[in-house]
Amino acid sequence: MSKTIVITGAGVGLGRALARRFANEGDHVVLLGRTFSKIKDAADDIGDRALAVKCDVGSPDSVREAFAEIAKTHKTIDVLINNAALFEPFKIADATDDQILNAVITNLAGPMLCVREALPLMVKGSHIINVTSESVDMHFPHLSVYQSTKAGVERFSKSMHQELEGDGIRVTNIRAGQMFEEGKTWDVDPEARKAFGMAAIAAGINLLERPISQFESATDVFRAVIDLPADLHVAAMNLHARSA
Known part of the structure; x- marks a missing residue:
């Protein structure tokens, strides 16, 4: 049966790959993002099953307006994927x-705001998926704020599982590893990027030698989690890239 799947940060990367995968398999997808031109281009490329809605997940008003817009087209939300983040x-x-x-508000408060506004549209059998990062348990330098926000989202996922289990709404946390796709750029100050790379090497992590996976590969995991039988639940999954 076709599902309605809302994805934040859906203009690029993993969010866009998920939207494309789900729509191609018959689901209806709602792409949320701060930059409307990006999500509009992605939605146009996907086709009639995709809806682009402008949303800054770090703004309570923007999130409220986005979910009110979604409700005009979709009476219920089957899946919310909190993917948007600043790195x-x-x-x-x-x-x-x-x-x-900005990092704390977008990465940590953002999923909280989106869950709050999505819940009135969710019913028994709906599913919330929060995307975090393998870096939570790694000794990466220069990522203290990013790692802390993602760790906070993991705690939020556990709390939401407890809070919503009685309503029949599943909550899953998926830690994502290092991923890549052709054409994706990393919009970070070159000096900050260089300092990060050098600090990582000093900490024993060579970013250029770490294995990297494709966004498309990760969509298999999300598909499997969403399609779990009703009598199963996956609380958390850890994804890591490996050399093919």
Whole structure:
């Protein structure tokens, strides 16, 4: 049966790959993103089963407006995938106010705001998937804020599982590993990127030598989790890239 799947951060990368996969398999997808042109282009490329809705997940008003817009077209939401996040390496001593606050609001408060607004449209059998990062348990330098926000989302996932289990709504946390696709760029200050790479090498992590997977490969896992039989639940999954 066709599902209605809402995906945040769906203009690029994993979010776009998920939207394309689900729509191609007969589901209806709602692509949320801050930059409307990106999600509109992605939705147009996917076709009639895709709807683009502008949404800054870090803004309560924007999230409210986005889900009100979704409700005009879809009476219920079967799956919410909280995928949107800011990834910017920096040392906390050098961080600006905006770097800290934007990451915390987008990465941690964003999923909370989206879950709050999605719940009135969710019914028994619906599913929330929160995307976090393998870096939570790794000794990456310059990622203290990013890692902390993702760790917070993992705690939020556990709390939501407990809070929503009685309503028949499943909550799954998926840790994503390093992924790539042709044409994707990393919009980070070149100096910050260089400092991150050098600090990682000093910590024993060579970013250029780590295995990397494709976004399309990761969609298999999300598909399997969403299609679980009603009497099964996966609380958490860890994805890591490996050399093919």
